Amino acid sequence: MKYLPLLFSALMRKKMRTLLTLLSVAAAFALFGMLDAVRVAFSAPQSVIGIDRLITSSRLSLIQPLPYADLARITSTPGVKAVTYASWFGGIYQDPKNFFPNFPVEPESYLDMYPELVLPDAQRQAFIKTRTGAVVGQSLADLFGWKVGDKIPLRPTIYPHRDGGDVWTFDLVGIFKAAQPELRGSEKQMLFNHTYFDEGREIGQGTVGWYVVRVEDPARADQVAQAIDDQFDNSAFETRTQSEREFQLSFAKQIGDIGLIVTAIMAAVFFTLVLLTGNTMAQSIRERIPELAVLKTLGFTNRAVLVLVLSEALAMLLIGGLLGLALADLALPIIGEASSGQLDVALQPESWTLGLGLMLIIGTLVGLPPALKAMRLRIVDALAGR
Amino acid sequence: MTQRSSAALKSALPMIAASLAVAAFVGGWILTPRLVGGLGALFLGWLLLTRTGRQALAVARVGLSTVPERLGATSVVVVGIAGVVGVLVALQAMAAGFEATLTGAGNDETALVLRAAANAELSSALDRPSTTLVAQAPGIARDADGQPVASAEVVVVASVPKQSTGTDANLEVRGVGHAAWDLRPQVRIIAGRRFRPGLRELIVGQGALRQFSGLDIGDSLVLNNQAWQIVGVFASGDTHESEVWGDAESIAGAYRRNGFQSVAVRLTSPAALETLRSALSADPRLRVEVQTTREYYGKQSERLTRVIRAVGIGVAVLMALGAVFGALNTMYAAVASRAREIATLRALGFTGLPVVVAVMLETMTLAAAGGLLGAGIAWALFHGFTVSTLGSNFSQVVFQFQVTPELLIRGLQWALGIGFIGGIFPALRAASLPVTTALRES
Numbered sequence: 001m002k003y004l005p006l007l008f009s010a011l012m013r014k015k016m017r018t019l020l021t022l023l024s025v026a027a028a029f030a031l032f033g034m035l036d037a038v039r040v041a042f043s044a045p046q047s048v049i050g051i052d053r054l055i056t057s058s059r060l061s062l063i064q065p066l067p068y069a070d071l072a073r074i075t076s077t078p079g080v081k082a083v084t085y086a087s088w089f090g091g092i093y094q095d096p097k098n099f100f101p102n103f104p105v106e107p108e109s110y111l112d113m114y115p116e117l118v119l120p121d122a123q124r125q126a127f128i129k130t131r132t133g134a135v136v137g138q139s140l141a142d143l144f145g146w147k148v149g150d151k152i153p154l155r156p157t158i159y160p161h162r163d164g165g166d167v168w169t170f171d172l173v174g175i176f177k178a179a180q181p182e183l184r185g186s187e188k189q190m191l192f193n194h195t196y197f198d199e200g201r202e203i204g205q206g207t208v209g210w211y212v213v214r215v216e217d218p219a220r221a222d223q224v225a226q227a228i229d230d231q232f233d234n235s236a237f238e239t240r241t242q243s244e245r246e247f248q249l250s251f252a253k254q255i256g257d258i259g260l261i262v263t264a265i266m267a268a269v270f271f272t273l274v275l276l277t278g279n280t281m282a283q284s285i286r287e288r289i290p291e292l293a294v295l296k297t298l299g300f301t302n303r304a305v306l307v308l309v310l311s312e313a314l315a316m317l318l319i320g321g322l323l324g325l326a327l328a329d330l331a332l333p334i335i336g337e338a339s340s341g342q343l344d345v346a347l348q349p350e351s352w353t354l355g356l357g358l359m360l361i362i363g364t365l366v367g368l369p370p371a372l373k374a375m376r377l378r379i380v381d382a383l384a385g386r
Numbered sequence: 387m388t389q390r391s392s393a394a395l396k397s398a399l400p401m402i403a404a405s406l407a408v409a410a411f412v413g414g415w416i417l418t419p420r421l422v423g424g425l426g427a428l429f430l431g432w433l434l435l436t437r438t439g440r441q442a443l444a445v446a447r448v449g450l451s452t453v454p455e456r457l458g459a460t461s462v463v464v465v466g467i468a469g470v471v472g473v474l475v476a477l478q479a480m481a482a483g484f485e486a487t488l489t490g491a492g493n494d495e496t497a498l499v500l501r502a503a504a505n506a507e508l509s510s511a512l513d514r515p516s517t518t519l520v521a522q523a524p525g526i527a528r529d530a531d532g533q534p535v536a537s538a539e540v541v542v543v544a545s546v547p548k549q550s551t552g553t554d555a556n557l558e559v560r561g562v563g564h565a566a567w568d569l570r571p572q573v574r575i576i577a578g579r580r581f582r583p584g585l586r587e588l589i590v591g592q593g594a595l596r597q598f599s600g601l602d603i604g605d606s607l608v609l610n611n612q613a614w615q616i617v618g619v620f621a622s623g624d625t626h627e628s629e630v631w632g633d634a635e636s637i638a639g640a641y642r643r644n645g646f647q648s649v650a651v652r653l654t655s656p657a658a659l660e661t662l663r664s665a666l667s668a669d670p671r672l673r674v675e676v677q678t679t680r681e682y683y684g685k686q687s688e689r690l691t692r693v694i695r696a697v698g699i700g701v702a703v704l705m706a707l708g709a710v711f712g713a714l715n716t717m718y719a720a721v722a723s724r725a726r727e728i729a730t731l732r733a734l735g736f737t738g739l740p741v742v743v744a745v746m747l748e749t750m751t752l753a754a755a756g757g758l759l760g761a762g763i764a765w766a767l768f769h770g771f772t773v774s775t776l777g778s779n780f781s782q783v784v785f786q787f788q789v790t791p792e793l794l795i796r797g798l799q800w801a802l803g804i805g806f807i808g809g810i811f812p813a814l815r816a817a818s819l820p821v822t823t824a825l826r827e828s
Contacts, residue, residue, distance in 0.1 A: 016718065017715055017718070017719070020711040020712075020714050020715045020718075021711070021715060023707070023708075023711045024707075024708040024709075024711035024712050024715075027704050027705070027707040027708035027711070028704075028705075028708050030704055031701060031704045031705060031708075034700075035701075059545070060544065060545065060609075060610055060611070061542070061543045061544050061545045061556060062543070062545075062556070062780070063508065063542070063543050063780060064610075064641075090509060092505070096505055155503055156503060157503060157504055157505045157506075157509040158504070158509040158511075160501070160502075160503070160673070166502060166503050203511060236611070238611065250553070250554070253551065253553055253555065254555055254556060254775075254776040254782070255775055255776050261476075261477075261480070261773075264476075265473050265476075265477075265701060268469050268472060268473055269469065269473075269705060269708075271465075271469070272465055272466050272469040272705070272708070272709070272712075273708070275461065275462060275465055275466075276462050276466060276708070276711075276712040276715075279458050279459060279461075279462050279716075280462075280715055282458070283458075283459065283719060335700075
C-alpha cells in the first residue's frame, strides 16, 4: 500500500503515453466484451432452468409437424411427469424487421412447464380462458409500448387465416416477466392459444410443432427420451427427443461458422494488444533505468522493484480493461436497440470473469520481462548509463 | 504565468489545425478517393521537384533508415494496422460472398410466385389449382411446344449431418418441374446425370456435396423415411449449389403433400412482369404475390449481409481506435527520441514543413506496409474460404468469402487513414518543439 503513490507517479510520468496506452487497452477490451457476449449467446443459450425438460420434435426435420394424437402416448410413457406442446407461427408485426418469436401454446400446461415465466394470477386465468388471448414478455411489451387490453395484429408468413384475412388479431391479456435476470431473453416472445390457432388455420390442423416433456427424474432423462422415440420408431412420424439445451444449441449450430470467425477475430485483437502494451511498457521502463537505480540506491530491495514494475503493468491492464468492459456493457443494449433486437446480447458474468483473467494474464506477460530486467539491474551500471 | 499560458495556447493552435486537417482528410478520403489521389500526385510532384520537397524526402529517408533499429516500436504500427485491415477485409469479404451467392441466382427475366405475405419459399404454400392458373397467365414465355416455361416447385428441409461437425444441419431439398432446366440455364451437370422424373432420384449441388456427408453419387439419402438415390452433381455458381434437386411430383408425394411452395416462371421480357402481376392480382381465385427473382434473392440476402457489414465496420472502428492510439504512442516516442536530431536540422535552417512531411511520410509508409500485410493475410487465408450459414429458407446456404480488389483498396484506405491520424500530431509536435529545449533534451 505504501508504494501506491510511487506507482501513481510512475503512471503520471508521461501522461500522454499512459492515456494512449489505457485507451488502446480499453478499445481492445470493449471489443472483447462485445464479441464474447455474442459467443456466449451462441454457445450457451440462456436457459439454466429446465434440466428436467425434454423436447420431442420430428426426426426428419424441424419443419415437419407431429400429430396431436402423440400427446396421449407421450404422456403415458413411464418416467414422464408432464407434457405440453407448441408450434412455430412466424407472424410478423407491422414490418419484417420487428421479428420476434411467437408460438401458439396450450396455455395452462405450458405455463406450468415454464415456471420461469411469471404472470400475475388474474392474467394467467385470463390467458387460459380467452380464446384469442395472448401474453408477451415485458421487454417485448416495452419495445412496442403494448399494454394489457391492446389488440395485436400479426401478419402470418406460414398460416393464412381461414376466413381469408391476411391478419390474425390477438387480445393482449397478460405480460410476463422472467423469474431471473439472466433469463431476460425469454421476455422477447409472444405466446397465444393453440386452440384458436388450430381452428383458424387452413393447413396442418391436428398437428403441433413440438412437445415439451418434463421427466420425473432428471438423472434418467436419457432413458425417458429413448423410450419416447422407441414408441414412434418406424411410424410415419418418427421423433427425436433431446434436452432443451441440446435443442436450442442445434439452432445456434445452424447459424454455422460464426463462432469460429469470432474466435479468430479475438485472437487477432489480442495478439495486437499484447504487442502494443508490451512494447510500450518495455520502452517506458528503459527510459526509467536511472530512476530505478536511484530507488535501489535508496534501499529498495530487488523484489520491491520487481513488484513495482509488474504492478504498473497490471494496473494499466486492469484500469483500461475494466473501462473497456464497462463500455461494452453500456454499448450492448444500445446496439440491441439499434438493430431492433436482432443482436440483443448482454455481457454475462462469465465474460467479466474471463476478461478479468485475461487482464491479469496479459498484464503479467507484458510486465514480467521489464520487471525482471529492472530487478536484475546493477546500480553502478544503471547510474553510469551503461 | 502569462508566458506559460500563451505558450500553451501557441502549442494548442497547431493541434486544432491538425484536428481540422484530420477531419478534412478523412472526409475527403471517404467521399472522393479520386480527389485525394489527385492531391497525392500533386504532393509527389512537390516532393520530387521543389527544394523543400527534396529536403522533406531527405529527412524522411534518414527517419526510415532507422526503422530497423526500432523494430519493436515500429512493428506496433505495422501489426496494429495489419490487424485492423485484416479483420475489416475478412468480414466484408464474408458479406460480399454471401450477397454474391444469393443475388447470383436472381435476374430480371425470371419471376417467382409465392403465396401472399410469405417471406420466403419455405413459408409459402400454393395448392395445385393455383399453380396451374399461374402457369397459364399472360406474360410467361412459352417453349417450342407452346408450353409455358413455368416450374411449380416444392421446397422442404431435411436433417443431414454436416461434414465439419458431424451434427445435423438443414439441407434444402427442391422438387422442380421439367421447365426448371430452361428457367435456370446456369445449372449444369458436372458429374453423373440428371434425375429421371417419377423416380426417387436426386442431384446434388456441389456446395451441398462439400458441406454435408453422404451425398456422393451412388449414396442414398433418406427423405421422410424413403431412400433416394443420388445420381448426379450440378454446379450453378449461386445459391442453388447449396440445394438438392429432384422431381417435384415425387418429392411432394414423399412428404404427403398435394401442393407446392412456389412457381418459378420465365417472363417474355422484363417488362412482362407488370402484365403478369396485374393478371394474377385480378384473379379472385388466387392470393399470390409475384416478384422478379432479382428482387426475391436481393431481399433474402439483404438482412444477413447488412448485419455482417455493420458488425465488420463496428469491430474495425474499435480496433482502428486501438491502432491509432498505438501509432500515436509509437510516433510520439520516435519523435521524442529524435528530438535532438530534429532540433539540429531546424537549427541548420530546415523549416518546419519538411520535418512535418518527413514524420508523416514515415508513418504513412509504416501504415501502408501494415495495410498491405493485413489485406494480404486476409486474402491468403480467406479468399475462397467456404462456409455455410442459415438462410431464409431455414436451411444451410453455402458460400465463399470473396476478397475483391475493391475490398483490398478499402482496407488500404483505412490503413492510410489510421496512419494519417497517428502521424499528424507527433509530426506537428516535432516541428513546434522549441529548438533550444529540444537540443538540451537527452
